[in-house]
Amino acid sequence: MGHAFASAWSPDGKTWRQTQSGKKGAEGQMEYQLPPGSASASGRVLVAWGPPYSPAKAEEWVRQTGSEHRMAEEMELCRSREGRRVPMLRISEGDRVPERRFGVWVHARQHAWESGSSWVCQGFVEWVMSADVGAAWLRQNAEIYVVPVMDVDNAATGNGGKDALPQDHNRDWSEKPNWNEVAAAQKILKGLAAEGRLDVFLDLHNPAPGDLKAFFYAPALELLQPEAKAFKRIS
Template identity: 55%
Template sequence: MNPRQLLVPLALLSLAIAGEQLFADAPLSVAADFEGGSVAEVEIDPAAGSIRFMPGGDPARGWPCWWYFRIDGIQPGQTITLQLRGSTATVGKQKPLGASWAMPKRATYSTDGKTWRQTDPGQRDGPIMTYELTPDTSSVYVAWGPPYTPKTAEKLATRLSEASPHVEAMQLCRSREDRAVPMLHFREGTRTAEQRFGVWIQARQHAWESGSSWVAEGFADWLAGDDRQAAWLRQHADVYLVPIMDIDNTATGNGGKNAIPRDHNRDWSAKPHWNEILAAQQKVGELIDQNRMDLFIDLHNPGPGDPTFFFVPPRELLKPQAVEAADQFMELAYQRISRIEPSIPMNNKPRVTGSNYHPLWRQISKNWVSLNGNPHTVSVCLETAWNSPASTQAGYKAVGENLAIATQQFLAKQPEKP
């Protein structure tokens, strides 16, 4: 058998993915037996140091574009070649998802599972995208983008709540698969609820969109810090932040987008399917009832052909009083984010979607909030570019920090609560 066509026997691959060490000097193997892990159809050529694969995930639980696994048995200094194909998985009569959704220009890798770096740009040849990396360790994690798992969200909540008396680690709810959904509440001082602005930040309604969670973490880190503007925001607002909404699919390595019966961002209905949506509706509804649902931000990732960050406001649903305010907020955020160094690609032209976007367009979160919110409620989506050299942990968190500063600047211009 030509070693370049070597296919790992199914039994051997299963043991490798289960994390079993077959023998002391084991050849290259792949493992995905950890939170968020996802890979399928693995073929390994030990002699060439190449791994051919496609994204894993159950297509009934969302687009199969997310991949994240560990490679073991590497000779330090050995060049590893990743050969990625788009998933062929389908549901019913659907066509397979376009391969480009699974193919970032640069793959992400880590030797410790914490700090993530980008590979050089991959090379696409027809249906195959090839990435190369040369780790100096015997194991390396590789992923579609920097992973952000439920454990990462839990660590964020614990770290900030233990470090600051102004941060409360909460639980939005428990998911349908009985996982905790971490939420942070930022509040300082003696102002009553009625005297405070209401701010809701949420990320990851689609599990594969990991960059949005890093943006949320950057927002949270800044807001918990010592900056005078951060203190002002804590003193004048109740800020709620959910780093991961689709917790179950994030934990199990599924895509989440277009999940059956509907994904989280199409579930903002009178009878939500997902526990997270029902709980978020209730919390946001309380702010609406108190006439202080001032700013709602939903963090997402866009398509593979979108190289910039950009806002999506529900223009035709915003109440007249909120239209100008939304423009003011988006401009403040654009001015902050577009000046980050090194450069973050940011588009100052919001992209408007309306009734022709999706049959369930009224059940999209930002639209539901606009329809049900207060006359002054500003509700927007920020799309998080993932095909840029700045699509890194540091880049995403810098966007989150500057989004938080823009939030403070925007609210400081609004009339104070009585």
């Protein structure tokens, strides 16, 4: 039996709310009910499987974060194959030189339709910028790169991106990547690795509909340094 999930709706494309769980109708259709007065003054209401996160939203958020926080630098990872900007943040606080900082890389949306991962990415940065003791320690001791949308072209045009031709973004990590975003990310990551400080690589994805628990992939034990092995728990 399939799971009945809620949908997202918005009168203005800015404030999003969730419906109650949908009801399966005839011929596999799903029915969702919206509360009275859901539409805007013009009679418009937007509906999506989840709150969208467009490349324009990513660019606006990166720009705003960079302007509001001295420790956050607005950057451009690259231009996509279709000429779109790929916004990126670089976060570090204090006088510690980069060579003495942990290297942390976080990106989302290698598959364009997995918009939830961009929201998680933004939430991570909001925590990093917070007064939390752990967040303060991280930004003072690490150099953090954040890319909220990797596959900007498919995200902009509304394509899924999964199994895209000639190469899925998520499978493009090779000696000769097809996508500009992957090639640009590899350049920075290889630089961190050469300096011996590629410490965290976090690739955010959406779970599948049947994945009701979070899961993580971690390197094999033989690839970890002794300090990292001490933190890895085998279940």
